Amino acid sequence: MQPNDAQVVNVYSARHYDADRRLYAAFEDATGVAVRVLPANAEQLLERLRVEGDATEADLIVAADAGNLWRMKEAGLLRNTTTPALEQGVPARLRDPNGAYWGFSKRARVIIYRKDAVQPEEVASFDDLARPRFRSQIVARSSTNVYQLSMLAARIERLGPDNARAWASGVRANFARDPRGNDTDQIKAVAAGEAQATLCNHYYFFRLMRSEDGADREAVSKVGLILPDQAGAGTHVNISGAGVATHAKRPERAVQLLEYLVSDAAQALLAPLNDEFPIRPGVPAAPELAALGAFKEEEVALDALGRRQAEAARIYEEAGWR
Ligand code: FE2
Numbered sequence: 001m002q003p004n005d006a007q008v009v010n011v012y013s014a015r016h017y018d019a020d021r022r023l024y025a026a027f028e029d030a031t032g033v034a035v036r037v038l039p040a041n042a043e044q045l046l047e048r049l050r051v052e053g054d055a056t057e058a059d060l061i062v063a064a065d066a067g068n069l070w071r072m073k074e075a076g077l078l079r080n081t082t083t084p085a086l087e088q089g090v091p092a093r094l095r096d097p098n099g100a101y102w103g104f105s106k107r108a109r110v111i112i113y114r115k116d117a118v119q120p121e122e123v124a125s126f127d128d129l130a131r132p133r134f135r136s137q138i139v140a141r142s143s144t145n146v147y148q149l150s151m152l153a154a155r156i157e158r159l160g161p162d163n164a165r166a167w168a169s170g171v172r173a174n175f176a177r178d179p180r181g182n183d184t185d186q187i188k189a190v191a192a193g194e195a196q197a198t199l200c201n202h203y204y205f206f207r208l209m210r211s212e213d214g215a216d217r218e219a220v221s222k223v224g225l226i227l228p229d230q231a232g233a234g235t236h237v238n239i240s241g242a243g244v245a246t247h248a249k250r251p252e253r254a255v256q257l258l259e260y261l262v263s264d265a266a267q268a269l270l271a272p273l274n275d276e277f278p279i280r281p282g283v284p285a286a287p288e289l290a291a292l293g294a295f296k297e298e299e300v301a302l303d304a305l306g307r308r309q310a311e312a313a314r315i316y317e318e319a320g321w322r
């Protein structure tokens with residue numbers, strides 16, 4: 001390794017998608033700067049960066065979910081960065097107010113329902129999942145998952161802890177089984193008739209749809225996807241994002257890559273490759289996402305998703321949603 005090589009940028013990434021590898025390759029082609037990726041999950045990245053301290057080789061840190069990025073910021077691992085290109089590329093609501101992290105794609109938390117058991121109007125809102133109508137008909141993943149924490153954190157920020165507690169308790173009371181598995185497992189459980197509805201990040205649905213396994217495509221054909229709360233506060237939206245490491249050895253390269261990730265070129269490349277939404281409205285989403293139509297997004301300060309994680313965890317605990 002040649003740490004002082006100016007033609008290199010080191011990325012510590014908690015995202016392991018082919019789409020990201022393609023993006024980095026395009027960046028290498030465009031700039032001649034080599035991208036070296038250290039993969040790990042968000043938890044491992046945080047720990048590794050803490051241990052490495054100012055000796056770290058990390059220049060840019062990439063992770064999904066604002067809750068994860070916020071924790072890295074709180075641990076002092078991200079440096080505040082801002083440039084005109086970043087400010088132009090990323091809507092204000094989808095970045096840290098101080099520039100510690102910047103969104104480069106969006107994900108929505110959606111409702112999946114079994115088409116032969118549920119009318120779409122019955123699941124128009126996340127509130128519906130807490131109604132007695134769905135007694136023993138809801139499956140969900142563990143509340144310790146960051147997606148689940150960020151979603152409740154946003155509700156606490158908007159409506160307060162009492163509302164959040166009532167919602168979590170209501171959904172918990174409707175569980176068909178104890179939480180287990182990931183978002184994909186919840187969709188499959190609904191398709192298999194174990195429950196009538198669940199909540200998941202939108203891209204898991206589209207991944208199953210394009211799966212090479214016929215059983216996955218069969219499963220997804222049995223369920224529908226709802227972008228909830230269109231008549232209310234809007235659908236909960238989160239980001240994948242990145243920030244410059246506090247102890248980056250090549251901060252200018254990190255900024256160059258970060259600017260690239262939100263550039264028109266990268267956004268246009270990313271849209272058809274992954275199943276997330278582009279970070280700004282001007283870039284067309286992949287056709288199957290565009291087919292969902294424009295939708296109203298929940299308006300909550302992004303850093304609230306981090307600030308309220310601990311409170312969200314407590315409320316889930318109180319509600320018995322493990
Ligand atoms: Fe995910």
